[in-house]
Amino acid sequence: MSEASAVYWMWKRELIRFFRAKSRILGSLGMPFLFLAILGTGLNNAINIPGYSGSYLQFMAPGIIAMTLLFTSIFSGVIVIMDRQFGFLKETLVSPVNRSSIVIGKSIGGATAAVIQGILMLIIAVALGMPINWIMLLPALAVMMLISMSFVSLGLAMASTMEDMQGFQLIMNFLVMPLFFLSGAVFPLSSAPQIVQYIAYIDPLTYGVEALRFLLLGYTIIPIYISIVVLLLFFALTTGVAVHLFNRIEN
């Protein structure tokens, strides 16, 4: 009972904080919006995606939604460092609540916020001319949630081994940006050099992008069931690691 209400409150706390930080909502939509609105429209007539009949803007839109999810969710995981610096983390850690409930509550909460961002991005994309397969909207939202929860957990896992926000820039430049660029979000993997393709296949976000592309546009180069299985495995792995590392935090 208290575990369930702890999960619920951890989720609620993330959302309260999310909606109170209006500038954060706008701020984290900024970059994906520029990608989509400028890069997308600018390259729209210059690029043809082999094997895909739609435009470049349509092709990249699911990728940009995935980017929004990635950025927002990693950030809401890593932000736990601030909880640590401001002392709030201690309050949660000494409570009788199981730490896995704290991790799960935070990951659902952070992911909900990320998915809200993703939906805003989706609306922008539709406004810019992306067609949408309405029947697949719900499954697409579920995949968005799955992607986000995994990356919140990844952020939490990293945060539980970090002392302050100093390392955040490192994470952005050497983890988040490569994850994004290598996922095939903005270019078709099939026409990338072999080596890039190999790396792309170990990037979990690739499967997220491909799954979203399939559900929203009906186009993918990876069978949907493989994408889903990989995403589920990645989710299990990151959640497990986050719970493990969280359990190890002393004090």
Next chain:
Amino acid sequence: MNPLMNAIEINNLTKKFGELTAVDSVSVSVKQGEIFGLLGPNGAGKTTLISMLVTMKKPTAGKATVNGFDIAEQPDEVRKSIGIIFQDPSLDEELTAYENLELHAAMYGVAQSEIKKRINEVIEMVELKDKANEIVKTFSGGMRRRLEIARGLLHYPKILFLDEPTVGLDPQTRKHIWEYVKKLKDERGVTVVLTTHYMEEADSLCDRVAIIDNGKIITLNSPTELKNSLGGDTIVIATSKAAELAAKAKKFKWAKEVTPHDGKLTIRVANGEKKIPLLIEAARKSKISIQSVSLHKPTLDDVFLHYTGKTIREEERSTKESIRIRTRAWSGRR
């Protein structure tokens, strides 16, 4: 809880960090319903001792029970029966006071039907009711502290731990907080364990004080007894006939040291306040006029000096604490 049981029972508890022994085989028991103080300078091991009792750190050796539960074997039971107010702030600044309390209630499994009633009760007690729906970011240091105390009480703990509860607060707020702590003890019978390096705090608040230095408890008693153990008070009498009065004073068996020196007479006695009337009476009988009388009671500072050979001075604040105070001031300003 069995009324005869001690609230806390500590047996040879030890914590080592590598080479450093932060808590060195401490044994002590805390009675139910008392305010128990751990007094010592920064780095004496107070916080480490408390951290073990609240199950945040694992002891290197030794045993302890809190509310009858073993800290190593039943940490969840321990956590449910205690409230903790940390040395450093631990509120969520983005949430309102009310939300902070709701969250705590949820984490400690307070029944849904009880939550509202209890929040009202504790928030009223710390006089923050009119601020309940304001975001904590806007609170002053003292308000935050009070909110933390309210939060610590929300799940009706049997034992409340306060780690340096008034560090960095102004004297008025400090006194305010002392009143709350006393009220808790008197009205709810909560056992309170607090650490402090403020002598005045230990003196005016605690039923018993353990002086801790280098990880060891050096002495333990009520503040009054501790001070009396130093051999008493100093009475200084200003009179033109100091030598004459000295001769009279020496006749009292309880006058330990009687030293006349130009226009003044210094007498060391136990329970000085009770001896002053006797001395005045003796002076009156011998028609010796007295200009003034002053009584100097030994302070816990003197006790600390006596047992450790050093004083706890406020200017000895460690860097950590000054940073803490600055952080508090800074976060309170935003």
